[in-house]
Amino acid sequence: MERATVVPLPVRVSSSPATGSPGVTVVVPYRRRPGADREGSERMHCPFCKNEDTRVVDSRVFDDGQAIRRRRACAECGRRFTTVESAVLAVVKRNGVTEPFSRDKVMQGVRRACQGRAVAEGALHKLAQQVEDAVRSSGAAEIPSHEVGLAILGPLRDLDEVAYLRFASVYQDFSSIEDFEKAIRDLQRDREARA
Secondary structure (H helix, E strand, C coil): CCCCCCCCEEEEEEEEECCCCCCEEEEEEECCCCCCECCECCCCCCCCCCCCCEEEEEEEEECCCCEEEEEEEECCCCCEEEEEEEECCEEECCCCCEEECCHHHHHHHHHHHCCCCCCCHHHHHHHHHHHHHHHHCCCCCEEEHHHHHHHHHHHHHHHCHHHHHHHHHHHCCCCCHHHHHHHHHHHHHHHHHHC
């Protein structure tokens, strides 16, 4: 019988014990190899007794299909714990440092641009989700940070034009009044095209 080829995907696995004590975060590559268990080639160790013989009791998809929550039981100590698996999207910064994509970080940057503007917190959450969907749709496991900035500009322009100009002036490094005038002309052109 022929087995399917599975492309390696980086996965973040967060383990939070049922006792309420702090969870453990582990990043492991997810690869399915012939003979591997259902969750992949790496075994999840029990956070209590460190035994590697744990089994999945229940699995549920959450976070709009972006993650899977698994309830696990340890064969050695009998305790149960929960793991969360999600595909990690890495952002490569200008200095070459790589870090996981963060909706919170997107919201922080946009929140600064929206300071003093009548923008609801729910709108910021929606914008951050739109940005994540846009960068994930590229299909790449790593994305340059400037592409995240580009993905922010469109939804932010639709959300609040003043916040858009503030964000664009920093992101696109405006250096003169002419840069602002050009951005304003582009906004007016877009508004007329939509009308």
